[in-house]
Amino acid sequence: MSSVSASELISWWEAGARQHPVERAVTLLSAWSREPREKTASLSIGRRDRQLGAIYQSLFGPVLNGFAECLKCGERLEYEIVIPELHSDATSGNQQEITLSSGELFLHLRLPNSFDLIAVSGCHDVDSAQRTLGRRCVIDARVGESAIAVDVLDDSTWEEIAARLAESDPGAETLIDLTCSACAHNWQVMLDIERFLWAKINVMARRLLREVHILAQTYHWSEAEILALTPTRRQLYLEMVQA
Numbered sequence: 001m002s003s004v005s006a007s008e009l010i011s012w013w014e015a016g017a018r019q020h021p022v023e024r025a026v027t028l029l030s031a032w033s034r035e036p037r038e039k040t041a042s043l044s045i046g047r048r049d050r051q052l053g054a055i056y057q058s059l060f061g062p063v064l065n066g067f068a069e070c071l072k073c074g075e076r077l078e079y080e081i082v083i084p085e086l087h088s089d090a091t092s093g094n095q096q097e098i099t100l101s102s103g104e105l106f107l108h109l110r111l112p113n114s115f116d117l118i119a120v121s122g123c124h125d126v127d128s129a130q131r132t133l134g135r136r137c138v139i140d141a142r143v144g145e146s147a148i149a150v151d152v153l154d155d156s157t158w159e160e161i162a163a164r165l166a167e168s169d170p171g172a173e174t175l176i177d178l179t180c181s182a183c184a185h186n187w188q189v190m191l192d193i194e195r196f197l198w199a200k201i202n203v204m205a206r207r208l209l210r211e212v213h214i215l216a217q218t219y220h221w222s223e224a225e226i227l228a229l230t231p232t233r234r235q236l237y238l239e240m241v242q243a
């Protein structure tokens with residue numbers, strides 16, 4: 001760990017443990033950047049995920065270790081991805097507001113953020129989630145000089161809106177190519193960087209609390225005292241206790 005203390009990491013874990021992953025991503029970003037939730041929740045999803053990737057890299061290094069099951073033969077597959085490679089083409093661009101015009105139609109859009117993902121988390125299918133997201137992200141719709149209601153937009157326009165939002169927010173939908181080592185089947189999975197980050201924090205926080213438990217039993221130090229030890233000292237005392 002670089003710039004986060006052991007007790008801070010446990011606080012992150014405690015705050016995020018009962019949250020929906022979208023809320024948890026906001027919690028982790030705010031804890032890391034010390035910015036208010038309103039601000040980190042307003043980041044576009046691409047920018048949010050790039051920042052979560054930066055947190056992961058800073059705490060745990062650049063490699064993500066994932067598992068997947070082959071969709072065809074069920075073989076269990078382990079894979080490794082390096083974070084900078086994923087995001088090397090996604091460092092530029094990313095304007096928060098965009099326009100889309102087609103003939104007389106003019107749309108003023110904004111990129112989806114965590115507030116939008118929370119709003120669609122109650123939708124029961126992908127179509128209604130996409131439509132709800134689209135509606136929230138259309139700031140202004142006009143034909144010529146006249147404002148129109150978004151309800152009159154047709155399906156192909158909604159598809160264009162979805163495509164425009166995706167291309168304007170690099171990193172929001174990162175796909176990973178996987179190939180099964182047993183049957184050579186190819187498929188793609190969506191990278192969920194929050195899941196990788198949370199899995200690591202979860203393991204690390206539980207390990208630290210177990211260390212507190214063991215050392216407190218022997219030395220009767222407080223939790224704060226044990227967590228304030230450097231990792232090297234904590235490890236040494238643990239080795240002595242367990243020898």
Ligand SMILES: [Zn+2]
Nearest residue numbers: 070073180183
């Ligand atoms: Zn397979």
